[in-house]
Amino acid sequence: MSQEAEAIAIEHLRHDTERRAASEKTLFGFWVYLMTDCVLFASLFATYAVLHHNTFGGPSGKQIFDMPYVLTETLLLLTSSFTCGLGVLSARRRDKRLVLVLFGITLLLGASFLGMELSEFRNLALAGNSWRRSGFLSSYFTLVGTHGLHIAIGLLWMAVMMVRVKRGHLSDNMVKRLTLLSLFWHFLDVIWIFIFTIVYLMGALGV
Amino acid sequence: MNEDTDIIRSQRRPGRGAFITYVTGYLLSLYLTLTSYLLVTRHMGTAWTMVWLIVGLALVQFWVQLMFFLHLGQETRPRWRLLIFSFMTLVVLILVFGSLWIMTNLNYRMMGSPEKIKQYMQSQVGL
Known part of the structure; x- marks a missing residue:
């Protein structure tokens, strides 16, 4: 190898390392955001835990939760988290077609989840059990609704990313952004584990 | 020099291991979710026993997703x-x-x- 070629190769390698360090920093910053979001959810969980017995003569969780319906929602979200992870793997392999397919599936599953949740909210409100009914329902709608809002934002982000992937090519920067999106999406599934257990399963047990 | 670059490139390309990680995480989460669901809907014991069990299962699933999906262990x-x-x-x-x-x-x-x-x-x- 000539000296010049070697110098170029070293320069390349240095550039690569620097870019990876910058990318690591972004990932860490995003991780810090996710952890602070956990604190937001924790305060909503605490509110729910304090208020969930205060039904004010209205229905308790046991009376209004439709368990098979909630299980379907849970499985949709869990599967979307899985396909999202596979999507990032294919992005790191620079397989553009597979990225679009996998994130497309994730988008569909996530949208179905959000649709099911909104229809659940609508049915509750139509039956007279809106957030105005009792302390329990206020805290329920706030907690589950905040998660739903995060899902909606995630879906919007995903749709924008898919358009950009479709139009452009999978640059390192795009892969980094898809990785951040997948972190966000996995995080929402992690929050849902606790909503499923604490709100729905414990609600069905009547404790 | 070329070898070094190749090593770095190969590190960035995920192998079969990464795929298997996601599949394992998914199957474990699926199993844990269904177990706690069945425990509750089939009334497999007193309410408070069930609470401790499902909270335990939720914490296990939390750990599974942290490790297999959010890769906290690979840092x-x-x-x-x-x-x-x-x-x-x-x-x-x-x-x-x-x-x-x-x-x-x-x-x-x-x-x-x-x-x-x-x-x-x-x-x-x-x-």
Whole structure:
């Protein structure tokens, strides 16, 4: 190898390392955001835990939760988290077609989840059990609704990313952004584990 | 020099291992979710036993998703992500259990319900 070629190769390698360090920093910053979001959810969980017995003569969780319906929602979200992870793997392999397919599936599953949740909210409100009914329902709608809002934002982000992937090519920067999106999406599934257990399963047990 | 570059390139390309990680995480989460669901819907014991079981299963699933989906275990030193995660856990525990503690205490001091307070006040009228 000539000296010049070697110098170029070293320069390349240095550039690569620097870019990876910058990318690591972004990932860490995003991780810090996710952890602070956990604190937001924790305060909503605490509110729910304090208020969930205060039904004010209205229905308790046991009376209004439709368990098979909630299980379907849970499985949709869990599967979307899985396909999202596979999507990032294919992005790191620079397989553009597979990225679009996998994130497309994730988008569909996530949208179905959000649709099911909104229809659940609508049915509750139509039956007279809106957030105005009792302390329990206020805290329920706030907690589950905040998660739903995060899902909606995630879906919007995903749709924008898919358009950009479709139009452009999978640059390192795009892969980094898809990785951040997948972190966000996995995080929402992690929050849902606790909503499923604490709100729905414990609600069905009547404790 | 070329070899070095190749090594770096190969590190960035995920192998079969990464794929298997996601499949394992998914199957474990699926299994844990269905187990807690069946425990609750089939009434496999007293309510409080079930609560402890499903909370345990939720924590296991939390760990599974952290490791297999969020890759918290694959971080190299210094483990900043683990550090801030631990701090978040501390804040969450203080927030949730602190609120429950204070509110239960308050409830106890308020004697549980307005009716009981009224009763108490009436019983003290003679004093």
